Amino acid sequence: MESEARRPYRMGARAAAMEATRTRVLEAAATLWTQRWYDDVTLQHLADEAGVSVQTIVNHFGGKDELADAMADRMASQTAVTRQAPTGDVAAIVAILFEDYERHGDANLLWIAQIDRVPAIARAAAQARVQHREWLERVFADRLPEPGPAREHALNLHYAATDVYLWKLWRRDLGLSREDAEHGMRDLLTSIDPRKRNDE
Template structure:
């Protein structure tokens, strides 16, 4: 085996690692821009400069803003899953802590994206994925009470629990009303407990 044959795989691995690091920096730069700017205000040149690369590289790796949105959504999905991880049969306070922790990290960006949804079709796709993911999480976290509910009425219970744990509920409490994080957690926990208690009283 020649020296060139031995070196080539190393170079390929190094090139792939460098490309992945560039992708990571570009996604991070775009996500940071989304937190403070409207989508129309973000340019690929600015994203490239923040990531320490070129506009051509951004286009080559992501195509444009739609590709960047998809990449940010993928990264956020992984982070949300980690922050919302809970043991089986978690209590309302534990569930409230997890959801508020998630929104403390992502809620402002999500609210900003929701405000722009009607203007950008690609955002509709990303946000629809987020809504489906949130509903699936609610269904998983509240699997025990949902299993005890009549099948025909389960969707109505999921609806109520989705409302109690939605990003707009967090925004209303934290940003619009100026409540503290602990007060927000308590309010969300109380909402969850009240929904479950009312449901059990009428359907248990």
């Protein structure tokens, strides 16, 4: 008869194995969906990439949309960790943001292009917008006005100045070097500092 001490160990090992499988599937999804259109990736493609069966993916996530939701949650958590920046240090804020965009910017743009036809991606994009806005409120807390119209206006300006589409314009469309693009974003953020502006 299995001992009481042995049973929790086996249960722990099983849970660890299940979590490892779940992680492999999420990493496979991130690999494929950041390089290919959502509809072009089947559950079989995902299973092959992760080294599991399609049924395993179904057992863990239910289907493609549910897997996409889980992948978006995982990426959001990772972004929150990698985007740690000191409040008010524009140079550090821009450098950290560019590090993220240089790694994931093209994949983000691929997903954004599919918002209108893939509900899972629309949900992920909405979550990412909220997350980016909250990040802006943290890293620029020293310069933002008190809650109200002026704060909303300032946040909109900061959002535009740090959006992934601006990174795309400079790095992909205009071919600017990373150094020049970062310089441009720093200048924009300096110019829209509410503490230095005297709007009517």
